Amino acid sequence: MNSNTGKKDVKPSDGEQMQELRKLVLGENNQVIRDVVEEEARKSVASVLTEALHDRQKSDGSVSAVLTPLVEKSVEASVVARKEQFVSYLYPLVGSLVRKSVSSFLAELIEQTNEMLESSLTYKGLRWRFEARKAGISYSQYVVQQTFVFRVEQVLLIHRETGLLLRTIVLDKTQATDGDMFSAMLTAINDFVADSFSKQHEGSEQSLDEIKTDDFTLLIKQGPKAFLVAAITGNPPANIADKLQQALENIHQIYNDELNSFDGDAVVFENTDQQLNGCLLTQQKEVEVTKKKIPWLTIIPLLISIVVLGYFITKHWQLNNVVENIQALPDEPGIVLLNVASCEDKICVDVLRDPFAEDTMSWIVGEGGSEDLIQINERAYRSLDPKLLTKRIFNLQKDFPELSYNVTESKFYGVVNVEQFTILKARLTSMPDTISVQDLLSGITISPQEVSSDLLNRFMLEKELTAITSTTLDFNINGNELSESALSVVKRLSEKTIKAANFAKNLNEKFSLVIMGTSTKGGSESYNQQLSLERAETVYWALINNGVMPEILKITGLGALDSNDAEPRAIFHVIRLQSEKIKKVQN
């Protein structure tokens, strides 16, 4: 009752009523709703999990940062627990991986060797080495400076409170600095700066933002628990500071608890590699596409040398080629190749050549030689080559236009006089060729010889005179009459005398026919003389009667000749009255 009375007496306020009502509907501490949500939680989260992860990853990339160490740990635990199974999974891959790795290593080694050679042996490489030494830095550092617009060499995550190094990432392991010492010293310097300079605002300290050295720019991004330092070569762009800031914020967000409770054990920060790696930015200088200066002073003499050398080699090759071609020429009738050799810039060809053989130059050039390159030294000789016979005969034939030569039958045809025939025969006989002159000439007709009238007249004159002087006329003893037979002799004698007189006339000559009568010793000398004269006269008149011109006849009586067997007869003697012309000729 009291309680009821009490309840009536103490009216709850509106707020309390509402709270009471809420408690009744939703349960203690919204238990009803929480139960419902929890009941549906799995379903609700499952329906948006993928999208949510995607959106968060896209916004700040923290999902992969969180998942990466979890996955790594999971894989590590799985490998440790089920090593054999993993080995069987990986076994088929290992072979190809090893091969690929080895080939990649070799390719890299070759590339590095090439680069080393290039950087060591080129002008640029040597100049860079000199410049690096002058600047007092290592060659590799200088190359980096020259090659990159900027390059983040090292990123350090430093605990702000202790100055201890939490994590560092180095691009080039060979250039790594002592991160621990660096971190401590940088913190000390930062402390020094903060202590040395007055505070800008209450609660905020001066702090280092950037430190520049000859080679490096140290870009420092301060966070509440840690700071991020990037050692950069070259000229860093503005956006790199944003990148560092973003990474630092990300680290603070993810590792806030670890940073707060840091007690010197930096193992937990190993997973910050992903954020730090994102800060290792690089921008390479654009390769200057400068048109390379062409070293004409070197190239021109080189080209000239090459051209000259090429010319001489070609010339030499050409000459050798021609020499070989000439040596390989087919035999030519009437030409004997003695020697072919290079002499200065030409080819000297020594040959024996028959005058009727083909021209030596034509023979060589006709087979593909060059006239300009060839110098011919000829010596004449007579070739016995049968192929030259025809040429020789045709040449001979030119002197005998009345003859034709039949090549097929190897015979001359035509008509020549004796004199020409004799000359032709002599020339053929003098030819060195083994030919049958008789066969060659067998087709030739010799024309009758024409005797000159003078010669003929003389010949006939001599003939007639010889016949006249050899004639004798016999008489009877002691008689001066001509017998019948003697008269016929006188008649023939008259004819001959007339002919001879005509011939002599043609020859413009004269002669006298002396008729000499003889007698036997029987009578007296005077008688014999008379008788012999009478006998001469008898013949004289008989000749005149037969037409002989009396002016050419002379008579004389010889009397009895001093001979025992002297017969009474008439004998004849011719006295030639030769002209001046004939005398001269005879002389």
Add this chain to the structure above:
Amino acid sequence: MIQKKICMLGASAVGKTSLVKQYVEGIFSDRYLTSIGVKIDKKMVEVDATSVQLMLWDIEGVDRYCGFNAKYLRGTAAAIIVVDQTRPQSLLDGLEICKMIKAEKNIPITIVTNKGDLSKADGWDDIFGGDIQTFISSAFQTSAKTGEGVEAMFTTVAKLTLNKAN
């Protein structure tokens, strides 16, 4: 590996740098070069199978006229205050430093009486037995010149840092 920042403090010319040099590099030089600002060295030490890398901040000498940059103490796991037993004044300075440290941070402080190879100054023990003991976690007698007590001192400091951590 665990890293620990250790600050070396003390009056000028008490042998802070020499102690660090003796500990880190094992060498001693009679030449005195005053430290300016801070010089940092590191040394790895094994404590109960745990590798501890001590980052030794050798802070420039402090005297009565100038304090030290308190920011150097940030994050330090332990402090070593070096005093010169030939100069009682250095002990007084050390006491002041102790107070300053305690005002800033509650960290283990080790007081190191250096130059143990030389004669102790008169009245040294009277001063040393005073209220300084209330501030310190451990005390060592060392000689940077001979190396006596140096290794043990740093190892103990390393242990102190771990204990604190634990």
